[in-house]
Amino acid sequence: MRKISTYIMLVVGLVTALSCTEEKIVDDVQATVGRGLVLRTVANLSTTYNLLDPSSTFGVTLEAQDEENGGLLSEVRVFAQFVDNTIENDNNESSAETLVVTLPTSAFSTGPFGFPRADLVVTLNEALTSTGTDFSTVDGGDAISFRLEALLTDGRVFTNNAAGTVANGSFFSSPFAYSAGINCIPVTPVTGDYQLDMTDTFGDGWDGAFITVNIDGTTTDYTIAAGGAASFTISVPAGTTELVFTYTPGNFEAEHLFVLLAPSGEVAAAGGPGPTPGEIVLNICS
Missing domain, CATH: 2.60.40.1930 (Macroglobulin (MG2) domain)
Incomplete structure (x- = not known):
């Protein structure tokens, strides 16, 4: 009920704002191109x-x-x-x-x-x-x-x-x-154990969002099914030639956060609130 009510209020507010400002935006665009x-x-x-x-x-x-x-x-x-x-x-x-x-x-x-x-x-x-x-x-x-x-x-x-x-x-x-x-984007996969910490600030799961890990063509999805947090260990074996992390959004993205720790212990990636959809760029300098 909380999320349905919030969604309705946001839609009503957005429609009202657009209807009030549409004419002004058009006027601004015409004036701007005309003067510069x-x-x-x-x-x-x-x-x-x-x-x-x-x-x-x-x-x-x-x-x-x-x-x-x-x-x-x-x-x-x-x-x-x-x-x-x-x-x-x-x-x-x-x-x-x-x-x-x-x-x-x-x-x-x-x-x-x-x-x-x-x-x-x-x-x-x-x-x-x-x-x-x-x-x-x-x-x-x-x-x-x-x-x-x-x-x-x-x-x-x-x-x-x-x-x-x-x-x-x-x-x-x-x-x-x-x-x-x-x-520091590794040219070849950094192997070892990664730690993926996921958070939902409202505490009711990731609302359909998930992170996919592709290791040499084998994919695994990670999410918070229920509750406010989940932690996973992702083992990347020696000899891996392909390693890709991807974020797929769901509903109520402002509630979703994650931190990915590299085998070295440094933060390889972090996202949220509202992580960017698509491939997650890693940063592993050590």
Whole structure:
């Protein structure tokens, strides 16, 4: 009964909010494209770096939209900053923001809707080298922060703090800023005993959600059938060539959390409330 009532209230609230703001959103979109440029994120090509592979990439597909179908775009400047999230002994190794690459208009081609599109791809090696970051100071859990500037032919510049973005970029998915996490993603499976700790904050099970573990083609599903917690030991034998953890969502995702400990004892992955569906990216540095 608790979950049915909550669901009904959420639906009613959402419908009311949408009906009240729909006209305003349309007006904002029209006004924004008329006075500047939106740099829309069409697709995420790669969002996580692998510290064990310097050639791993961050990538997005961009689309420029303005009152002249992208004709106002002059170039896109891409800035990067190394963010030290694993500070030890108060020694913060975060870098200053530096220019990594510039995308000229020649890097863009006409997309299916008539607007210029281009792929922005930056390797981990390029990002760390450009920011002057030593590989030895980087650890799993750190990140590369990207900020984009769109330069128009009349000299105006739009970026993540520009007034020209719609609702802070949310309507067009035009953030002008991205963060690429750095993980130690094993090239080959790390064998041994993993510990999977699962939590449901309401205490009534995972509502249809589960984590699937694939070991060389043999899959096993793990969930909380009832109650607020469950813990499992997952043994990965020596010689394993394929190891994949996948999260499948259920209902009331805000109640679901998990922590996966690697055989080394470090946190290999964690999710929730509301874990991201799909393959779980591992971070095993030890």
